[in-house]
Amino acid sequence: MSAVMAQPQQSDIEVIAQAPGQADVLTPAALTFLAGLHTRFETARQARLKARRERQAFFDGGGLPDFREDTQAIRAGDWKVAPLPKALLDRRVEITGPVDPKMVINALNSGAKVYMADFEDSTAPTWPNLIAGQRALIAAVRGTLEFTSDAGKHYALRPFAEQAVLMVRPRGWHLDEKHVLVDGAPMSASLFDLGLFAFHNARELAALDRGPYFYLPKLQSMEEAQLWNEVLDHIERELRLPQGQLKVTVLIETLPAVFEMDEILHALRTRIAGLNCGRWDYVFSYIKTFRAHRDKVLPERAQVTMTQPFLKAYSELLIQTCHKRGAHAMGGMAAQIPINGDDDANEAALAKVRADKLREVTAGHDGTWVAHPALIPLAQQIFDERMPTPNQRHVLREDVWVTREDLIKPSLGTITRTGFEGNVEVCVRYLAAWLDGNGCVPIHWLMEDAATAEIARTQLWQWLHSDGLFLDDGTPVDFALLERAFLNLPARLGDRSGIPGGSRINEAIGVLDRLTHADELEDFLTLPAYARLD
Known part of the structure; x- marks a missing residue:
């Protein structure tokens, strides 16, 4: 099942855009490192994207996703993932957001346990945005990041011990980085984002016992997880880091992936810290997977909540699977932001957040996501009250029994x-x-x-x-x-x-x-x- 890799060879890499400060990031050594990633893994990436298209054609023809027969031994096996690092034992509240300098400072200073610096869904990948984001994270890792707004307000990092743990989410396998060409072809956006961050920061973060740590988005199969594992193995060898130094959490945000959670954990078992309920992308994936299935049409978005049976089944199966294997089961995003000037509307919004986070911690999740710093105290309070331990991997949810039909039955509305x-x-x-x-x-x-x-x-x-x-x-x-x-x-x-x-x-x-x-x-x-x- 090993991913197919092209043989290493000397490649020409070209950057066809300019942004302030890019020479500091895209050094000759960094470009050589990125070219090596492309040469080794582009063939395998394209094979995985081809497999996605073939799988979707099966669904479009009336096929349904299901648990794999060829991996039943993995699901039935008695195995666990590698022990988790100390910095990732308590992840009860995580904040996510883009990688501009102000956001990076505010998120690291926010009081959350983890900040996921997001090159994916919350960053528009303009070339200046990407370069500025990489520069901001390099400075943040070294404790030197500062920012002054146009209004003159100054932002600086708190002491390292008071900062959130940094995790980085690269873009998904399906995206190219059109501004960087290797032998005339655009390189993978995933490899550009993760590779460039690791090249500049992996050793520094390892010395701080802070990883580096990553969130991996939009995986659809164990083979895609295996490809990531081979990429991370390669990066560790190239940067002379111990095997398993780079730790990851995988977002289960596609419908095909929910049927391969054990397999994804197994493929990354030496380095995976957990799985995350990426609820919004998961709903998107459900719609896309069943785009040709008239009996699987969902009602409007506001009615497709986590209390709907197919989403409840997804969440509880994720918790059961993770805890059985010794990994974290992370909850989903609270997208609400404060409503200024309308106390009643603001309280109604906070009541929705409160109910959602209470549902998550009661179900057995080990932590949750928020989009705005103002929601951190509320989420923290709920998890503190219901989860006095750093996590609740001991909650095995042996009462959960989820079938294929539970996972694909649409909600009414x-x-x-x-x-x-x-x-x-x-x-x-x-x-x-x-x-x-x-x-x-x-x-x-x-x-x-x-x-x-x-x-x-x-x-x-x-x-x-x-x-x-x-x-x-x-x-x-x-x-x-x-x-x-x-x-x-x-x-x-x-x-x-x-x-x-x-x-x-x-x-x-x-x-x-x-x-x-x-x-x-x-x-x-x-x-x-x-x-x-x-």
């Missing part, structure tokens, strides 16, 4: 006009901001990122391409309804000057219009949109 038009607005506003270089956008007091925009986008496509769907008021769900939503959008938005990416709203409408009319569902919104960046 409706599509309202508000829900339909809300999907259009979120997708257009997020895409406009993303095209303008902002990958994390507050919309109606929720922090939207690429994952939530993808739910909106794929739901619109599926609804519009499923005959016979109606809103709850009897209105047909068709392209005339979409056109009216586009026409009504300017009135919903009002003054665009205060909206992130407001000048690119019309461009975003055009992109969404083309994507929703297309006969085939585009795999990821960011693939066609990436061509428009820079």
Whole structure:
């Protein structure tokens, strides 16, 4: 089952963009290191992407995901992952966000146990953003990162002992980094993000007993996990680090992956710290996997909550699987942000967060995610009260019994006009901001990122391409309804000057219009949109 690797050879690497400070990051030695990653692993990456396409074709033909027969021995085996490092034993509250200097400082100073610096869903991968993010993290690891806003406010890191533990999420296997060419071909965005960070920071973090630690996104199979394991083995050899020094947590945020959680843990067993319920991408993946299945159409996003049976089954199976193997089972994101000036609305939002975090800790999760620092005290309090130990891996959830049908049965609900038009607005506003270089956008007091925009986008496509769907008021769900939503959008938005990416709203409408009319569902919104960046 080992991934196929190309034989190492001398490769030409070329950077075809410029950004402030990039010479400090893309040194000759760093570029040689990146070229080596591409040469060794690009063939294997393309093989894994081909396998994804073949698997999706099976689903489009009416096939259903299931637990694998050829790996039954792994699921039945009595094995555990390697012991966890001290810095990752208590992860009860983690904060995530983009990698700009101000965010990095605020997140590390936030009081959360972990900060996931995100090159993926909450960062628009413009070349300046990527270089600035790598520079910020290099300085943060060395304790020298500072930032002064245009208004003159100064930001600096607290002492190391008071900082959150740093984890880094690279972009997914499906994405290229078009600004870096190896032998004329774009290199993997995953290998660029993770490789460049490791090259500059792995030894420093190892000396601090802080990893380095990574979150790995959007895996769909154990073979993809094996590929990551081979990449990390290679990096450790090249940087002369002990085997297993680089630790990872894998996001279970695709429907195929939920059927291979044991296998993913096993493939990464010398270095994996846990699995995470990436709930928004998971809902997106459910829609995409079943895009051709008329009986699997989901209701509007607001009704697809973690209390729905198929999501409850996913969460509880993840907890049971992780704890059986000695790994952490991390909960999902609270996307709410404070509602200033409306105490009643703010309290209602906090009540939703409180209920969600109480559900997670009661179910057995070892920690949770928040998108805004103001939610950290609330999440911390709930986990402190219900989880006095650093984690609850001792909660084995032997009462859980989950079948394939439990994981694929859709939730019941409706599509309202508000829900339909809300999907259009979120997708257009997020895409406009993303095209303008902002990958994390507050919309109606929720922090939207690429994952939530993808739910909106794929739901619109599926609804519009499923005959016979109606809103709850009897209105047909068709392209005339979409056109009216586009026409009504300017009135919903009002003054665009205060909206992130407001000048690119019309461009975003055009992109969404083309994507929703297309006969085939585009795999990821960011693939066609990436061509428009820079």
